[in-house]
Amino acid sequence: MKETVLLDTLKEYFGYESFRPLQKKIIESVFKGKDNLVIMPTGGGKSICYQLPAILLPEITLVISPLIALMKDQVDGINANGVPAAFLNSSQEEADKQAIFQRIDKKEIKLLYVAPESLQFVDRFLTDGRVSLIAIDEAHCISSWGHDFRPAYTQLGYLKNRFPSTPVLALTATADKATRNDICKQLNIPNAKKHVASFDRKNxxxxxxxxxxxxxxxxxxxxxxxxxxxxxxxxxxxxxxxxxxxxxxxxxxxxxxxxxxxxxxxxxxxxxxxxxxxxxxxxxxxxxxxxxxxxxxxxxxxxxxxxxxxxxxxxxxxxxxxxxxxxxxxxxxxxxxxxxxxxxxxxxxxxxxxxxxxxxxxxxxxxxxxxxxxxxxxxxxxxxxxxxxxxxNPPEFFEGTIIAQKALSCIFRLKGSEPISAIIDVLRGSQNEVVRRNNYQELSTYGIGKDISWNHWQQYIIQLINLGYVEIAFDQNNHLKLTEQAKKVLFEKEQVYLADVKERKVKAQKDTAAITENSLFERLRKVRLEIAREEDIPAYLIFNDATLKDMEKQRPMSDSEFMLINGVGRKKMEDYGFRFIKEIIAFSKEKRETKPRKKTKKGNTLKETLNMYKRGMSVEEIAREREVAKNTIFTHLMKLYDEGEEINLHQFVPNSELKSIRNAQKELDNPNSLKSYYEHFEEAIPYETIKISLKILEKENLN
Missing domain, CATH: 3.40.50.300 (P-loop containing nucleotide triphosphate hydrolases)
Incomplete structure (x- = not known):
């Protein structure tokens, strides 16, 4: 599959201009018909590894997912991106299942999510060749070595035998080496290529x-x-x-x-x-x-x-x-x-x-x-x-022999018959029921550590356990006992160095605290929530917080600028762009911002595109060179055209289509909606051509 096609699909449906690490490699392996095991942390972009191929593959993609809630979420999300998807599970009415089967027969569904327990519903109508890809999410559930073993997953090994020529893509967020090998064995994909992404979630x-x-x-x-x-x-x-x-x-x-x-x-x-x-x-x-x-x-x-x-x-x-x-x-x-x-x-x-x-x-x-x-x-x-x-707040070590001797002496006096909490109570001279009932106030170690806080004593005793002076008798109600090594501290003057325990305060995170109520971000959140309630889908499926943050920073005020926002695809721009842009314009007017906005990376990226265009490179060449989607380059060129640069947009639009769009502009009820034109021409004229034509006509009308 050509890289430009993958990048165009990524931007159009998911709103991203480039792949995350490993995504492209995994997707290319799928198109080669290979089996793959993907270990990618939560939030690392696993879903795109099978959702993007599903859009481009000829037949249906089967996704095995363990929970009904997860299926519904993912189906809502991918449908919001403009990709037809559905799910099957035991809670659905028979009529609903039949309606989905009919859509599958008509090839109207690209992704079908199924719980492992519901595979029998699928088995009766799918044959080898009618399934382009099998994706198994939360694949660690198949392994008894995994942390969340589920017996229902053990039947999934038959899928490779049932669909031998269909690539299997197993995905999980967490699996150690033993679990990884077991997943491949259980799923009958011993030669699967293993892709292990970084587990470092720096944020x-x-x-x-x-x-x-x-x-x-x-x-x-x-x-x-x-x-x-x-x-x-x-x-x-x-x-x-x-x-x-x-x-x-x-x-x-x-x-x-x-x-x-x-x-x-x-x-x-x-x-x-x-x-x-x-x-x-x-x-x-x-x-x-x-x-x-x-x-x-x-x-x-x-x-x-x-x-x-x-x-x-x-x-x-x-x-x-x-x-x-x-x-x-x-x-x-x-x-x-x-x-x-x-x-x-x-x-x-x-x-x-x-x-x-x-x-x-x-x-x-x-x-x-x-x-x-x-x-x-x-x-x-x-x-x-x-x-x-x-x-x-890294610890500093200090000479803590006396503290260690006090704690070890107390454990010795208590004859190894109490857990850590009682030992600290004796050291600090507490007068609770445990102390009084056992007459611990009579011990010579009673109250010898009252100058040290309960929290600090707990930390010091844990360190003594780690250093090997104390052990926990788990089979005796968690009682602490001295080891042979403790004698060296009590009787042989061995020195003990302890980490100084300070009260650690969490440093405030720049992005997570003190968001003002009337910030643009908060206002965009309200717009998102309104749309979510109208469409009865979760708010984050409209746009996630990172996309709203980018809107707050870039403040797009036209469709072309809105398309530059990371996480904005074509369908979401058409469906929601107007309302977010309207809110951004209103906010900017209220604030009466007179200062010029700082140049951002987006500005630099436009310059790069302009330089390549002036060198005579085609849109396809610029997209390939810059590793972005072709429609992103078109968006750049329209933005540059707006800014007065010498961009010849006419070269991208046949005269006959420009004329048709000019005529339609006079006839349509909603001449500002791209979707209106697309439907008016019964999808015969591509979105990109309509957008460029409207940009040309916009300048014509102004003149």
Missing amino acids: LSLEVKPGIKRFEQISDFLKNRKNESGIIYCLSRKTTEELASKLKAKGFKAEAYHAGLDHLERSQIQDDFINDEKQIICATIAFGMGIDKSNIRWVIHYNMPKNLEGYYQEIGRAGRDGLASDTLLFHSYADVIQLQKFASNAKNEEVQLAKLDRMKQYSEALSCRRKILLSYFGEYLQEDCGNCDICR
């Missing part, structure tokens, strides 16, 4: 805090995030409800979401969140896999996840539009114990416990968190990331 800030006074910490976290969407993940249903209730009492639009709610209630909560009616979801991990919302600005883990894959996937739901977003993880040993209990009943207990251990090590780390996270997936950073709590 995500990473932070871990001790799990004490969590609600107070969450309240502080949310102070400057009044208008932002976020998810708080909890281990239990009860916690989601209690937390949502507390947040509501503080004035936040929060809801609890878990598997115990009935289907209709869950769907309503999810829809409210997607449509920005609700701001915060307190959820068990049942929530999120079906969410494609691009403007989630933060994710909090109220409890520790059971493995790094799940944690990475869940934090990956923040900042999918590429804007700066925050993640916060609360860590406590109570969570570790609870997760160990869950793992002990699982079939792959050993694997789960090993992965939980890695999760615990990440939480306790005193080095760059992103390095730890990326190395787990086989990717290595040379430098520290600078965007995690450790990098923002």
Whole structure:
């Protein structure tokens, strides 16, 4: 497939002028008929890897997707881009299914989304040759090594036997090496080309805090995030409800979401969140896999996840539009114990416990968190990331032998019969029930550490565990016990160096805080929400936040300028451009901006196109040289024409078609709508020709 065709399709339907890393390589492999395994982080652009080929391939593309909510979201999104798509699942009426089958027979559908449990509906009418591509989303679900194994996925191995000449594209956001190999084996695609994208989501800030006074910490976290969407993940249903209730009492639009709610209630909560009616979801991990919302600005883990894959996937739901977003993880040993209990009943207990251990090590780390996270997936950073709590506030080490001796002596006096919380209570001289009931106030170590905060004591004792002086007896209610090595500190004057624990403050992110109510961005959000309600689709499917930010920065005031915005394709420009441009013009008039706008990259890109045009290069040559879509170059030339440059637009339009469009301009009810002309000529004249002709006629009319 020619590169210019791919780039034109990318701009026309998805609004982007260039591919992200690996996308083009994967798409070209699909057109060669090869099987592929794609490991690409959430928000990395996996969907385009099969949606774009589906537009250009002759037959239907079958997409296996695990959740009904995810299917509906993706179908709504791709339909909004002008690509015909549908989904089939067990919840639909028979008449609805038959209507979809008829559309498939008439070749009116390019993408068909199906749940693995519903494959029997498809099997009866699809034969080899009628399916151009099979895409399997969330492919890690097929592997028992994966973090979210689903038995229904195990049947998918038959697809390659059923459609031997059809390429299979397996996609997942998270999979370690063992899981990757198992996916290929289970799907019968042993020779699949593996494409592993970078897992480095630089826009995500990473932070871990001790799990004490969590609600107070969450309240502080949310102070400057009044208008932002976020998810708080909890281990239990009860916690989601209690937390949502507390947040509501503080004035936040929060809801609890878990598997115990009935289907209709869950769907309503999810829809409210997607449509920005609700701001915060307190959820068990049942929530999120079906969410494609691009403007989630933060994710909090109220409890520790059971493995790094799940944690990475869940934090990956923040900042999918590429804007700066925050993640916060609360860590406590109570969570570790609870997760160990869950793992002990699982079939792959050993694997789960090993992965939980890695999760615990990440939480306790005193080095760059992103390095730890990326190395787990086989990717290595040379430098520290600078965007995690450790990098923002690196620890300083101090000679902490006396502190260590106090803690170790206390554990010794308690005879290894208490967990970390009771030890800290004794050290700080607390007078709670545990202390009084056991007469711990009589111990010589009672109150010897009252000058150190509870939080600091917890951190120091965790360091002593990591240094090997203390161990946790998980089988004895999490009691702390001394190791042989502790004797060297207590009796042999061995020195201990501890990391100085300072209260770490999250630095404010430029893009995520303090958005003024009447900023252009906020006004564009309101326009987007109005359109979303009218069309009954999620707001981010109109345009994501990053596209609105680009509109705010560039302030397009014509169709041609609007088409230069990243994320604006032809159909969305036709459907929504007028309303956004109208709001931008109104905002600019109100502000009475007299200062000339600074030259931006868009201005430079126009200059580049102009220089190539003056050198006599054709539109096709300029597009190929600049690696952008052909219609982008046409948009550049029209903009330059507006600015008074010597651009001969007549060379791109036959005289007969220009004459027809001139006549139509007098006849049409809505002569300002491109769509009106396109339908008037029954699609015989391309959009690009209509746009250029109208630009020529615009200048004629002015003259």
